[in-house]
Amino acid sequence: MTATTAGWGVELQGVTQxxxxxxxxxxxxxxxxxxxxxxxxxxNGSGKSTLGSLLAAFRRPTAGRVLVDGEEPWENExxxxxVCFVRESGDVLDDFSIKDNLAYVSGARPTFSHELAGxxxxxxxxxxxxxxxxxxxxxxxxxxxxxxxxSRAPLTILDEVHLGLDAPSRxxxxxxxxxxxxxxxxxxxxxxxxxxxxxxxxxxxxxxDRGRVLVAQDAETLRAEGVSVTGPAxxxxxxxxxxxxxATQRLGGTTQATVRGxxxxxxxxxxxxxxxxxxxxxxxxxxxxxTDPQRATHVGGAR
Amino acid sequence: MTATTAPAVATRAPARTSPTLHVARRQGVAALRxxxxxxxxxxxxxxxxxxxxxxxxxxxxxSIAVHGRQALVWFLFSQAIQVAATYPRVHVAAGMTRxxxxxxxxxxxxxxxxxxxxVLTGVVLVERWLHGLAGWGSAxxxxxxxxxxxxxxxxxxxxxxxxxxxxxxxxxxxxxxQRWGAWATLTLPLxxxxxxxxxxxxxxxxxxxxxxxxxxxRALVGLxxxxxxxxxxxxxxxxxxxARRLPLSAQA
Amino acid sequence: MFDxxxxxxxxxxxxxxxxxxxxxLAAEEQVMSTTQYATTFRINPATxxxxxxxxxxxxxxxxxxxxxxxxxxxxxxxxxxxARESFFADxxxxxxxAARVLGIDVEDVVARLRTRAASEPxxxxxxPPATPAAPEEGSR
Numbered sequence: 001m002t003a004t005t006a007g008w009g010v011e012l013q014g015v016t017q018x019x020x021x022x023x024x025x026x027x028x029x030x031x032x033x034x035x036x037x038x039x040x041x042x043x044n045g046s047g048k049s050t051l052g053s054l055l056a057a058f059r060r061p062t063a064g065r066v067l068v069d070g071e072e073p074w075e076n077e078x079x080x081x082x083v084c085f086v087r088e089s090g091d092v093l094d095d096f097s098i099k100d101n102l103a104y105v106s107g108a109r110p111t112f113s114h115e116l117a118g119x120x121x122x123x124x125x126x127x128x129x130x131x132x133x134x135x136x137x138x139x140x141x142x143x144x145x146x147x148x149x150x151s152r153a154p155l156t157i158l159d160e161v162h163l164g165l166d167a168p169s170r171x172x173x174x175x176x177x178x179x180x181x182x183x184x185x186x187x188x189x190x191x192x193x194x195x196x197x198x199x200x201x202x203x204x205x206x207x208x209d210r211g212r213v214l215v216a217q218d219a220e221t222l223r224a225e226g227v228s229v230t231g232p233a234x235x236x237x238x239x240x241x242x243x244x245x246x247a248t249q250r251l252g253g254t255t256q257a258t259v260r261g262x263x264x265x266x267x268x269x270x271x272x273x274x275x276x277x278x279x280x281x282x283x284x285x286x287x288x289x290x291t292d293p294q295r296a297t298h299v300g301g302a303r
Numbered sequence: 304m305t306a307t308t309a310p311a312v313a314t315r316a317p318a319r320t321s322p323t324l325h326v327a328r329r330q331g332v333a334a335l336r337x338x339x340x341x342x343x344x345x346x347x348x349x350x351x352x353x354x355x356x357x358x359x360x361x362x363x364x365x366s367i368a369v370h371g372r373q374a375l376v377w378f379l380f381s382q383a384i385q386v387a388a389t390y391p392r393v394h395v396a397a398g399m400t401r402x403x404x405x406x407x408x409x410x411x412x413x414x415x416x417x418x419x420x421x422v423l424t425g426v427v428l429v430e431r432w433l434h435g436l437a438g439w440g441s442a443x444x445x446x447x448x449x450x451x452x453x454x455x456x457x458x459x460x461x462x463x464x465x466x467x468x469x470x471x472x473x474x475x476x477x478x479x480x481q482r483w484g485a486w487a488t489l490t491l492p493l494x495x496x497x498x499x500x501x502x503x504x505x506x507x508x509x510x511x512x513x514x515x516x517x518x519x520x521r522a523l524v525g526l527x528x529x530x531x532x533x534x535x536x537x538x539x540x541x542x543x544x545x546a547r548r549l550p551l552s553a554q555a
Numbered sequence: 556m557f558d559x560x561x562x563x564x565x566x567x568x569x570x571x572x573x574x575x576x577x578x579x580l581a582a583e584e585q586v587m588s589t590t591q592y593a594t595t596f597r598i599n600p601a602t603x604x605x606x607x608x609x610x611x612x613x614x615x616x617x618x619x620x621x622x623x624x625x626x627x628x629x630x631x632x633x634x635x636x637x638a639r640e641s642f643f644a645d646x647x648x649x650x651x652x653a654a655r656v657l658g659i660d661v662e663d664v665v666a667r668l669r670t671r672a673a674s675e676p677x678x679x680x681x682x683p684p685a686t687p688a689a690p691e692e693g694s695r
Contacts, residue, residue, distance in 0.1 A: 037599055058395060059550035075547075081398040091396030093389065096333070107325040108397040153398065174597055182590035182600045200563060200598045220562040220602070 007187035008069035008082060008154040009034035010055060015064035017050050017211075024050040026211040027064070032189060032204070034069075037181060039202035039219065040159075040191035043291050046208040048191045049087065052157045055189075056085030068155055081109055084153035086144040088160040094133030098126060098143065102150075109151045116180060117150035123172055137164030145173055149180055157189040162197075170194070174201060199223070199283040209291045219283070226281030227263050230256045235274040239267075246289035258289055322399045326407030327414075330386065334415045341378060342422065345371060349426070364440035368426045372462065375419060376469040376502065383412065383473025384480075387542070391481060392551055405543045412470045420463035427458060464531030465501065471538040472498040478545045494541075497534045563598060567606035575615060575631050576638065582628045586616060 010032035017025040025047045032038050042048045053059050054066045057073040057080050066072060073079045092101050098121070106112040121128060124142035132143055141164045148158050162170050178201065181188060192198050205222050207215040215222060226246070229236050236255040246258040258281055263271075271278050349367055356363045386408060394404045434440065475494045479487035561569075574580040589607060593600040607624055610616040615630045654664050 036601070053551065056395070057400075075400045075402060077400055077402075080395075080400055083398060085396065087396075091392045093393055095389075100329075104329050104393070105397045107320060107329070108322055108399045151398070171597075175594055178594050178597065178600065179590070182593055200596075200602070203599045203601045219599075220564070224562060 006185050007035035011067040013065040015061045015066055018062045023211050028213055030213055030216055034187050035185050036203040037188045037190060037201055038204040038206060039198055040189050040206050041287055042208035047211045048208055049159055052085045052159050055157060056083045082154040084148055084151040085157045086148035086161055088163045090140045090144050092132045095131055097129050097131055099128040105147055111152040113150050113152055117146055120146040141165050152184055155187045159191050162192055195284040195287055207290060214290055223283055225260050225262060226286040228256055228258050228279040228281050229276055231276035235276055239276055322403035323406040326403060327410040330411035362439050366427055366430055368430045376465060379466055379469040380473040383470045384477040387474045387477025391549055395551060401547045405546050409539055416466035416470050417463055419466045420459050423462055424459040460528050464528055467535045468498050468501055471535055475538050475542045478542055482545050482549055564602050564605040568609050571610060572634055575626055576634050580626050582626050584626050586624045588623055
């Protein structure tokens with residue numbers, strides 16, 4: 001079967017999700033561009049899984065509107081077959097064989113590819129006769145990946161599906177994801193703690209922190225926004241004055257500051273003259289700085 | 304789905320069977336596999352009890368198979384709890400609505416209840432024939448709705464009401480636990496009540512109930528079957544209402 | 556020093572430019588598709604596509620519809636001309652600045668350059684024989 005859609009977009013309008021006293025999502029407004037691979041980053045409990053649950057109609061939000069391809073997904077016969085939310089826990093029939101599980105899912109998803117499913121089962125060395133209930137964590141994750149990719153859903157949300165996978169399997173997953181995405185473009189939301197491994201895979205990045213959207217922009221711009229400034233303490237201080245400083249480290253007379261916000265061509269020249277070195281900040285570091293609880297609430301620029 | 308003849312044309316809308324039928328079929332297959340375990344064991348047990356009774360008493364004048372209905376009821380009940388506990392998560396994650404979950408589950412459950420009732424009736428008939436060969440009687444005791452004096456054709460009707468109520472009650476109990484967790488225990492009197500009432504209040508032969516003794520067996524079966532069927536509908540509706548609104552927990 | 560901060564697509568474009576400049580990619584030679592590029596280097600296909608789009612704009616690559624991306628005829632010559640223009644500003648000036656900071660005499664630097672140039676077989680600066688221009692119906 002051939003995918004005919006280029007992927008579904010997502011829009012959240014003032015979405016709040018409460019679980020008793022806990023606010024999992026707090027007035028979140030957000031757009032995911034159709035056809036992109038979007039990285040969904042956040043610490044544990046930041047609301048990533050809740051967001052996925054709402055998109056896949058696992059639940060209805062306490063307040064606000066969730067739109068997938070322009071419609072609310074809850075009990076929506078047109079939308080739900082095109083949304084695939086794979087959680088680390090794996091929502092499969094534990095006591096039925098992989099073969100039975102595939103029959104169950106493929107009958108429900110018009111875009112399902114048996115061919116890709118077969119290839120991925122081979123890749124992750126999963127025996128179709130075995131039952132997921134008896135799998136190790138890594139094998140469970142791998143089976144989730146098989147279902148997530150082979151479904152070829154116009155909106156695919158892969159939530160921490162790498163857990164329990166060793167490095168070679170993770171890279172096999174990234175390769176399979178990119179290859180099938182390139183051949184069958186669709187919207188993929190990828191959440192992972194291994195930011196260093198996925199930062200080059202994603203086109204857009206959404207950072208959630210304590211139920212709020214901290215950052216939502218394209219990955220290149222976000223990466224370019226982080227600059228490390230290294231040099232004599234006084235010169236660094238002068239350079240970063242008036243900028244958003246995420247972190248500062250001192251070693252002897254040398255200071256390294258991580259600042260957020262673009263650096264203009266003139267700044268680069270000035271930095272060179274002052275003997276300062278400007279360097280890139282890995283997305284992982286930027287993420288750690290942005291979501292540091294010590295930074296409390298004064299986070300500007302988030303939309 | 305067959306992809307044998309259709310050419311791979313990108314514009315062709317992919318065929319999709321009705322989710323309701325798809326789910327009913329998958330659940331039906333699963334129920335058949337369980338039945339393939341249940342019936343051989345049940346028949347072995349039936350034979351063992353019959354032989355024991357024959358050795359002890361010298362003859363067996365009642366239908367043992369009808370006594371076995373208790374086991375059948377609780378087997379179907381627990382199977383339905385399992386269905387209600389397992390499928391909602393998997394069903395929604397596979398990209399289907401709760402609407403099709405409810406419809407497909409009730410369809411498969413109805414077929415299962417009907418099949419078990421018919422098989423049991425068949426077993427009773429075979430048992431009766433064997434008892435006849437041995438020169439024994441074959442009284443139908445423990446028939447809850449129809450009573451001992453009821454005609455034989457009342458048995459499948461009587462049994463199907465019981466199996467359907469057992470299954471729908473299991474679905475209801477299972478879904479209340481999915482919805483409210485441990486708090487669902489508080490609802491047990493309500494959810495299991497109708498089934499228990501049918502099982503144990505019905506044991507009193509209906510002929511003993513004041514005013515019912517003179518009712519013709521045919522009318523009695525109709526009355527009892529009607530009340531039972533109403534119970535099935537009410538319990539199934541409660542299951543549907545809860546399942547249609549069921550949120551899935553953040554962590555499985 | 557600014558290089559590490561460059562977006563990935565700029566780094567990809569740069570690498571392809573270097574390959575064209577060094578002759579590793581000849582004129583009319585097909586380059587990898589965005590898909591191949593994405594899977595080989597584990598990057599988002601859109602990132603690779605952005606790099607290619609930039610190179611098409613610059614006239615380094617051109618697209619043949621339904622076939623793929625090819626090195627444009629004359630691309631190398633254009634890149635050489637550009638690189639020569641920026642050579643003094645980008646490469647020589649920082650050397651002069653660094654020499655001044657370190658107190659190295661300019662004459663010593665010049666001497667070093669002379670020795671180096673004499674010992675190494677210089678890379679060909681002249682353009683290879685001109686290749687016939689391919690039909691460019693898919694370009695731009």
